[in-house]
Amino acid sequence: MDATPSHGRRRGPARRSSPSLAAGVCVLALACGCAAPPPSPSGAPVRPDAVAQGTVDLEERYESVIDDVLPTVVQIATGDALGSGVVYDDKGHIVTNAHVVGDAKSFDVTVVTGERALKASLVSSYPEQDLAVIRLDDVPEGLKPAKFGTAGEVRVGQIVLAMGSPLGLSSSVTQGIVSAVGRTVSESRAGGGTGATLADMVQTSAAINPGNSGGALVDLDSEVIGIPTLAATDPEPGGSAAPGIGFAIPVSTVRTVADQIIESGRVTDSGRAALDITGRTVVDDDYRPAGVAVVTAPEGGAAEEAGLRAGDVITRLGDTRVTTITSLSEALASRSPGQKVRVTYVRSGTDRTAQVTLGEI
Structure with a gap:
């Protein structure tokens, strides 16, 4: 992801100051704090003591949230790897990331x-959504589950805290805001990632470092609004x-x-759309990604029933251009099982289309 910040400053017209004494008085007044306080949005001056009280109130709210939520956030050790988790209920269930648990079956939880x-x-473990549930073998007295909020109440600009064990530093807290909602991102398989494409993600400016994965992203009502999972990296090489x-x-x-895993031992209804193929990215004559070649289209799957077969190269899903297997996954992430979608593909050098009823992951 690339971001180019703008550092422009608005400059007013230059004015020549005649009496140097007047200029000196003006500077002195500002340096002494003698200038009138800035107006509030209502137009009334903001009193310095009110600003100070507001800062104290916010600080106390931070402390209250940390006191409420931090006891529900745990550190999970799997061999040499460390991650975080959140206590889901009073029966000892803990929700975390699938990439935190990896292939392990047993864990040390602090x-x-x-x-x-x-x-x-x-x-x-459900790698397709990078989530997993583990359970304490013996539930300690006083184990406190977290309060989980409602996704519909997440707003861009609201203050959030990220809690977990970044770099092995247990019970760490960082703060930021919700920067965006509804992001679709794809994990790398490098470094133990699942390679999953994740939809409707919450983007935050709160620092997410290795070890934060599986922890808690909470609002100022002490409610968990998300599970921190990954940080963006510069797409340039290295x-x-x-x-x-x-x-x-x-x-x-x-x-x-989590509810499906706890109730059934597995995810029974993913809600995630699938084309039911295995595929690979293909390149054009200039070695640029140009589509997804169908490697297999299992019988009875969504693609096979719509007439697609091995060797076809998918170039569009609806109006969305498909150039790589990742872009195909991201296009599917916004769809639902059972939804009908037009798939554009190339067979023997000829563009074709098929109406596909999407399956489920």
Whole structure:
């Protein structure tokens, strides 16, 4: 992701100051804080003591949220790897990222209620949405579940706190705002990522560092509104993390996946659309990505039933251009199972279209 900040300053017309003494008095007045306080939006001056009180009130609210939520955030150790999790209920279920648990089946969990690590076991992992649920083998007395909010109440600009164990530093808190909602992002498989394409993500300026994954993104009502999952990186070769651009899985998705795993031991209704193919990115004569070649289209799948077959090259899904397997996944992320969509593809050098009824991941 590229972001080019603008650093423009508005400059007023230059005015020549005649008496130097007057200029000196003006500077002195500003330096002494003698200027009139800036007006409030209503036009009335803002009193300095009111500003100070507002700062104290916000600080106290931060402290209250941290006191409420931090005891519900745990550190999860899988061998040499560390991540975070959030206590989901009083039965010892903990929700985290699938890439945090990896292939492990048992874990050491550190909770605020005790210094010794507690043993936990995997309930189920759902890499397609990068979520997993583990359960403490013995539930300690006083285990506190988090309060999970409502995705519909997440607003761009609202203050949020990210809590977890970045770089192994347990019980760490960073702050920022919700920068955007409804983002679709794709994880890299490098560094243990699932490679999943994730829809409806919450973008935040709160710092998300390695180890924050699986923790809590919370609002000032002490409610979890997302699970921090990844930070953006500069797409240039060798690019490093892009500060201030992190992403969290929205609470609605967390609830849907976690509830199904706890009830059935697995996800039974993903709500995610699928074309039911395996494919690979193909390039044109200039070595630029040009579409997705169908490698297999299993019998009875959405693509096969619409007439697509191995060797076809998909170039559009609806009005969205498809150039890579990632762009195809991102286009599907905004669709629903059972939805009909026009797929444009190339077969034997000829452009064709098919009406596909999408399947489910």
